[in-house]
Amino acid sequence: MPPEERTSVVTPAACCVIGAGLVGLATAFELASRGHPVTVIDPEPMSGASHHAAGMLAPAAEIQYGQDNLVPLMRASMALYPDLVQRVAAASGCPTGYLTCGTIVVAADGADRRHLRELADFQHAAGMDVEVVTTRYLRQLEPAIAPVVAGAALIPGDHQIDPRVFGAALMCALKKLGVRFEERKATPDDLGPKTVMAAGLGAAEYFPFLPLRPVWGEIMRLDVPDAMTPLVTHVIRGFVEDRPVYVVPRGNGSVVLGATSRENHRKWGSLGGVYQLLRDGIRLVPGLEECSISDIGTGGRPGTPDDLPLVGTDTATGTVISTGYFRHGILLTALAARLGAALVTGDRHVTGLDDRAVESILTHTDPYRWSN
Numbered sequence: 001m002p003p004e005e006r007t008s009v010v011t012p013a014a015c016c017v018i019g020a021g022l023v024g025l026a027t028a029f030e031l032a033s034r035g036h037p038v039t040v041i042d043p044e045p046m047s048g049a050s051h052h053a054a055g056m057l058a059p060a061a062e063i064q065y066g067q068d069n070l071v072p073l074m075r076a077s078m079a080l081y082p083d084l085v086q087r088v089a090a091a092s093g094c095p096t097g098y099l100t101c102g103t104i105v106v107a108a109d110g111a112d113r114r115h116l117r118e119l120a121d122f123q124h125a126a127g128m129d130v131e132v133v134t135t136r137y138l139r140q141l142e143p144a145i146a147p148v149v150a151g152a153a154l155i156p157g158d159h160q161i162d163p164r165v166f167g168a169a170l171m172c173a174l175k176k177l178g179v180r181f182e183e184r185k186a187t188p189d190d191l192g193p194k195t196v197m198a199a200g201l202g203a204a205e206y207f208p209f210l211p212l213r214p215v216w217g218e219i220m221r222l223d224v225p226d227a228m229t230p231l232v233t234h235v236i237r238g239f240v241e242d243r244p245v246y247v248v249p250r251g252n253g254s255v256v257l258g259a260t261s262r263e264n265h266r267k268w269g270s271l272g273g274v275y276q277l278l279r280d281g282i283r284l285v286p287g288l289e290e291c292s293i294s295d296i297g298t299g300g301r302p303g304t305p306d307d308l309p310l311v312g313t314d315t316a317t318g319t320v321i322s323t324g325y326f327r328h329g330i331l332l333t334a335l336a337a338r339l340g341a342a343l344v345t346g347d348r349h350v351t352g353l354d355d356r357a358v359e360s361i362l363t364h365t366d367p368y369r370w371s372n
């Protein structure tokens with residue numbers, strides 16, 4: 001139990017979490033590890049975006065112009081990750097899939113290199129640790145990268161976690177902590193002041209004012225031949241004619257190749273998307289051609305108009321809303337879990353952040369900021 005809770009004499013209240021993606025599971029973990037009896041409701045745990053995600057924890061590589069309010073959330077969550085991972089490992093006894101492997105951003109051609117340099121300048125201005133490296137040094141770091149790439153930057157502090165492995169560890173920890181799982185869809189009767197709505201895109205069914213939309217992404221898991229393992233040792237994020245693509249190495253030697261981004265109504269995988277990933281991925285890491293496909297999927301990112309999550313309390317039911325984590329929900333899970341637990345218990349110390357930081361985050365993530 002965290003030190004700030006040890007002197008509490010209040011009996012922890014029973015809580016309910018709707019949604020067993022990484023956000024819901026980690027929120028349940030923050031509550032259960034502080035002594036709250038918790039019920040988690042989900043007809044199919046870990047079946048949403050968290051199942052598909054690559055799991056890059058990339059506050060520096062993912063930074064984009066005009067996302068000034070998102071950056072502090074990404075950094076705060078990154079700082080909380082090692083603690084969450086360590087506590088989940090201790091409570092579950094299971095592997096967590098967390099790898100502090102660093103990230104390399106690679107530019108395929110001259111225009112991509114200009115993009116990479118501008119991005120690096122922006123990242124430096126934001127105080128992030130980014131080093132533009134020569135292509136000769138790049139090949140020392142990652143011999144499997146194509147010899148013809150135009151530029152690269154090393155981001156030593158951006159890491160990764162395998163969301164499926166971490167989800168399994170969280171479920172194991174929750175079961176050991178006595179959390180009850182109900183494999184069913186939530187009903188309006190489940191809503192209330194001790195409930196956290198963490199159903200990702202599914203939250204809009206209960207709270208139609210939430211401006212959520214699916215942003216689909218194709219993504220694949222590949223097995224690497226033994227003789228070529230490890231194919232790469234860093235997360236490789238590339239730009240190919242301005243299209244993003246990434247290769248994420250897992251601890252077991254396999255890699256993840258992702259991901260497209262589309263906003264049409266086709267939920268099922270697009271052949272064009274898969275083709276694009278293979279073409280751009282192989283251009284940067286030619287050895288991908290030798291790999292075999294173990295899994296291809298399409299996930300729906302819970303998108304919001306300003307790319308910021310939707311975190312706060314519903315005025316009608318008192319339910320805590322925690323959704324809209326969009327492209328960064330795996331990274332934001334550590335922060336989301338603490339915010340959700342803090343809001344449902346009314347104890348802001350749970351966030352581990354100072355009051356001003358919490359107030360600022362909750363102002364920017366207010367679920368009602370779009371409805372007037």
Ligand SMILES: Cc1cc2nc3c(=O)[nH]c(=O)nc-3n(C[C@H](O)[C@H](O)[C@H](O)COP(=O)(O)OP(=O)(O)OC[C@H]3O[C@@H](n4cnc5c(N)ncnc54)[C@H](O)[C@@H]3O)c2cc1C
Nearest residue numbers: 021023048049050055056186200202217299328329330331
């Ligand atoms: C292809 C792809 C790649 C990605 N890569 C990354 C990445 O590298 N790094 C990163 O940080 N983020 C990444 N993301 C984004 C990330 O996956 C999401 O932001 C994050 O998983 C959201 O987590 P969540 O728990 O809020 O939602 P979800 O994982 O979608 O979980 C929601 C859960 O709620 C349940 N549910 C839905 N409706 C109901 C209901 N009515 N009752 C009960 N339960 C319900 C669902 O069954 C599901 O299990 C990626 C996403 C995609 C699609």
